Amino acid sequence: QVTLKESGPALVKPTKTLTLTCTLSGLSLSIRGMRVSWIRQPPGKALEWLARIDWDDDKFYTTSLKTRLTISKDNTKNQVVLKMTNMDPVDTATYYCARISFDDAFDIWGQGTMVIVSS
C-alpha cells in the first residue's frame, strides 16, 4: 500500500523557519519518474501548490514564495523535506504532500498537517 505522511511542528513563531517532512511508504523516491509536491490550504480557502521535487533532484517552486522555499529529499529515508523561511500568520494552513502521477495529477495525498503561525 502506497502512503504519504506529513510531520512537523503544529505551532511556529513569526519570522521562524518551518521544516516539514513527508515520509513515503510503499514506493521509492529514487525510481525514475517519481515526483512529489507540497500543497497548502489556509483554513476555509483554496489549495495552493508550493513546490515539487523529482527523482533526478530537479526542483520547482511557486512564483510568489520562491525566495522562501527549499525542497529537498533523502532517498535513504524515503523522505521529502520542505523548508519555509520567515513564517507569517498568513502562512497558517494545512500542508499536504502528494505524489504526482505519470499523468501529472496529484493521485496520492498525505493526510495533511496543520501549522499555526502565532507568537
Added chain:
Amino acid sequence: DIQMTQSPSSLSASVGDRVTITCQASQDITNYLNWYQQKPGKAPKLLIFDISNLETGVPSRFRGSGSGTHFTFTILSLQPEDIATYYCQQCDTLPYTFGQGTKLDIK
C-alpha cells in the same frame, strides 16, 4: 502564472440532480486539467485527470469534458455522499494552479 477560474463558488442541489461546475483557464492548457473532491477535514481526492479520464474506483456518474481554456465537471445524478468542495487544477505549465473551489451541498 495560469489563472483558473471556477464557477459557481457554491451550489445547492437535490439528490438525483445533474450538477455542473465550470473551470476557465487564462490560457490554453491543452488537455492538462484535473478535478479533485475534498470532504471536510480530509485531503483532496483525485477524481478525473486529463480532462475526462476517471481515476480508478471513481463512480461513473462523475464526468469531465472540455478543451483549450474551458472545462466542465458534471455529476450526472447527485448522491448524498457527493457533498464536498470540488477543485480544478492545471498541470500544463508550472507553477501548477488550482481553481478557487466549488462548495456543493444538498438542498
